[in-house]
Each structure stands twice: as C-alpha cells, then as structure tokens.
Amino acid sequence: MSADQEAQTDELLALESIYDEEEFHRTESRQRGKINLCPELPPNFRLIVKGEACVEFGISFLPPLVLSFELPTDYPSSSAPVFTLSSKWLSRVQITALCKRLDELWEENRGNVVLFTWIQFLKEETLEFLSIQSPLEVQTIGGQPHCESGQNQAEDTALEKSKVQELDPRAVQEVDHHTDILTLLLDFNEAQKQKEFDSKVFSCGICFSENLGSNSLLFKECQHVYCKACVKEYFQIQIRDGKVQSLTCPEPECMSLASPAQVKLLVGKDEFARYDRLLLQSSLNRMADIVYCPRMSCCMAVMIEPDTNMGICPSCRFVFCTLCKRAYHALSLCKEVQMEKDQQEKLRKYDALSEDWVKENSKSCPSCRINIQKDLGCNKMTCLSCQQYFCWICLAVLNRKDPYSHFRGDTNPCNNF
Secondary structure, three states, X not given: OOHHHHHHHHHHHHHHHHOOOOOEEEEOOOOEEXXXXXXXXXXXXXXXXXXXXXXXXXXOOOXXXXXXXXXXXXXXXXXXXXXXXXXXXXXXXXXXXXXXXXHHHHHHOOOOOOHHHHHHHHHHOHHHHOOOOOOEEEEEEOOEEEEOHHHHHOHHHHHHHHOOOOOOOOEEEOOOOOOOHHHHHHXXXXXXXXXXXXXXXXXXXXXXXXXXXXXXXXXXXOOEEEEHHHHHXXXXXXXXXXXXXXOEOOOOOOOOEOOHHHXXXXXXHHHHHHHHHHXXXXXXXXXXXXXXXXXXXXXXEEEOOOOOOEEEOOOOOOEEEXXXXXXXOOOOOOHHHHHHHHHHHHHHHHHHHHHHHHHHHOEEOOOOOOEEOOOOOOOEEEOOOOOOEEEOOOXXXXXXXXXXXHHOOOOOOOOOO
C-alpha cells in the first residue's frame, strides 16, 4: 500500500469514528463520501421575517452544508480532494466564497490530509466568514419568503473574499427561488431539536422513572416532561370523561395545553376520534352564530345568519326555528317565546299587586324608610331595622326616654288611640 493510500484510509477511518452515519457517509468501493455539516450558531440566534409585519423566531439549528468529495490517487501528496459544496439556504455567491476558502486551506496544508480542517472551518467559521449575524433576515417577496442574508446581506462581503468574477461550478444551491425558505428553516430546526430531545434522559414527574426523550412527552409551553405511558393513561381518562379541554400539563397549576398532534401520538384511533369530535363541538358551542339541528338523527352544526331565527341544516335540509327548535313558522311567534312573554306579564301583574298591597297595609319608618305592617298593639311602634320609636298615626319620631308622652294631652290628635 502506498503512502497516499494509507493516509487516505487512516483519514476516512478517523472521520467514521468521529461522526455518525447521518453526518458522514463513505462509499466503500471508491475513496469518496459525503459530509453534512450544520454551522454552529451562537446562543439566542434569531430569524427575522420582514413583510407586511415583522416577526422573529428563535432557532438553534440551520440546515447543513453538504460537502461531497472524492480522493484522487495522489492525495494528499500532490492533488487536493475533488469536491462540491451545496446548501439549501445560502446563495451561490456565498457558497462560491466558501469553495475558494477551501482551496486556500488546501494550499496552506498541501501534502497533508485536509478533510478534517475543511470540516472544522465549515462547521465553526462559516457564519463569521460570510459576515452572517443574528438576526438572519428572511424577506417576503411577492408573498413568498426568501432568505435575505443568502441574497443581499453578505453578498458584497462574499464577493470581496472570494475574489472571483464568476460563480464556482462546485457551488450548488439545492433549492430554487420558489422554495418557502422560512418553512424549510423552521421545519429543520424543529426536527433537530426533537432529535436532540430524543437522545437525552429525563425523569418523569408522575412515576419518577428515568426515560429517554424518545419515550417521553414534552409540553412545549412550559417545558415539563413526563413519560409517554403516564401521559397516555392521563389523556385516556380525560377523553373518556369528555374533558377534552382539560388535556393540560399534569403539573399542578400548570395550564399548558397538549397539541392535537401529541394527543394523536399517544391514544388509540377511536379515542382520538372522540377527542377530535368533542373538541370541535366544544369550539362550536362557544360560537354565537352556531346552533345544532334539532333532529336527533342528525344534530349537525348549523350556522345562522345575523338578525334571523331561521336555521337550515346543511345535512338533512330541515328548516327550523332557532328559538323553539321546531319547524320554521315564519312570522308567527313561537310557543316558547309566547310562553316566556306571558310569564313575564304575569310577574309584572304580581309585582303591581304587591306594590298596591304594601301601600295600603304598611307605612314607612320615618328614620330608615323601611316598610312596616301593624298587626296588633298600641300606636307606639318600634322599627325592627333601626330600632327607632315612632307614632303609627302621624309617623312622628318619639322620645326614647318617654315615648308615651306623645299620646298624652287633650289637644293631641293621637291621644287615646
């Protein structure tokens, strides 16, 4: 085996031991392979979407740069690896600048293996080299998001550093201009976060067992973690009892809701169908313009027009009154409404009779104005509310030390009553 072949074999074996199969893939028949490299992001890295409104997203991962290589027989003694470099979110101008920098690193290390040096540069220095900083701008153009930093933000810097007038044929942009770059970036970030979560170990807050993230459920709003077995049983009980609005985090006082996707992941098909139906019904019940078809064999949700009491079921075509739930009766007043009006009229009559009786059979306390009825006894009255003494005949307030002095004297009109 030549010195070049031995160096190549050692280098590829070393890369296989460092990176997993998703990051590094080697073709056994020939000295070629592919390396997926996610640039390292600083803490609190943000995406900013500029359009009609400005919205920010926090991300931890960006889609990888893909370095595809083939090792010539005289590498590393004479020739550099033959490569292409591709990305889904960088422009070809920026990828060209990176290709130029890889050529420079080869020249600086000519005669030595260089793949690991390239990998370190692409992973650790890409953002700084291309002057990409947080927030990474995603510009909405014609309703379609485009990665602005991949087009304009660092283009001048990239051109200056690349010192080239034409795009490098080894620089490959994997997506076209019609791609929704925002969705691509957010979906990849979410997938990588899930992968990172699945590989960690968590303690369940219910059974206190240790489980991998792949066997656990994370409530995203509050970040509380429980094993799937416990949460599944909890969900099943709530759905069985019809409490579909109560599928919250089991942590006391925590109100983080489980997403429908999380519920579907854990419960059976029939249980999820019941959950989905009850959740929809609960949402419809809170809508003022939604009623249900009164036919027991139908019960379809019906949307009613404003200022009308007529409902038309879209399923069975039954036309009904939304007030009494019977067949629509046009301008004639429905029985329930008439009964309610009759009841209100009766109550008004009773109230009027009560007021007349009170006026005829009671008098108001001169102190607190409460109504008082006199059944038996003399005309010296004591108010049960304020304990005031007063005369029933003239409603005069009486002396508390000698209340009966009011009734003495021949000239007093209240005397002898």
